[in-house]
């Protein structure tokens with residue numbers, strides 16, 4: 001496991017997503033093709049904004065768009081915080097956002113794209 005960048009463990013107060021998301025399991029395998037697709041969305045293609053704007057190029061939560069926002073963007077490189085977050089929770093937060101925070105809902109991403117992002121985010125901490 002790589003050494004975490006940024007604040008770790010990171011304080012987390014995010015609410016649990018609804019059961020229709022929280023019980024989901026990632027149907028995709030973390031193949032090179034799925035990781036690559038997740039990376040492209042994260043670093044560049046996701047609309048209205050790429051994830052890296054807030055979560056940072058390295059996933060450490062230190063992107064320029066996240067500077068000064070409270071709560072801070074999640075640090076995906078921090079295993080101590082990420083280990084308690086299920087795939088279904090990650091899926092739901094990407095779909096619906098985190099209410100009352102800067103984390104937007106990405107309504108236009110297909111389920112398959114969200115699962116590719118879940119694999120990429122998990123990979124950032126490895």
Ligand code: HEC
Nearest residue numbers: 014046049051054071072073074090093098101102103117
């Ligand atoms: C405008 C800034 C911004 C952008 C863009 C953004 N996020 Fe976030 N994200 C946040 C903030 C702030 C939080 C912390 C929310 C909280 O504490 O509840 C967060 C939290 C998260 C979490 C943690 C959920 C949890 O339960 O702890 C995940 C996963 C996540 N974002 C994924 C993404 C992905 C994937 C993208 C791109 C498709 C993205 N974010 C784009 C700001 C952003």
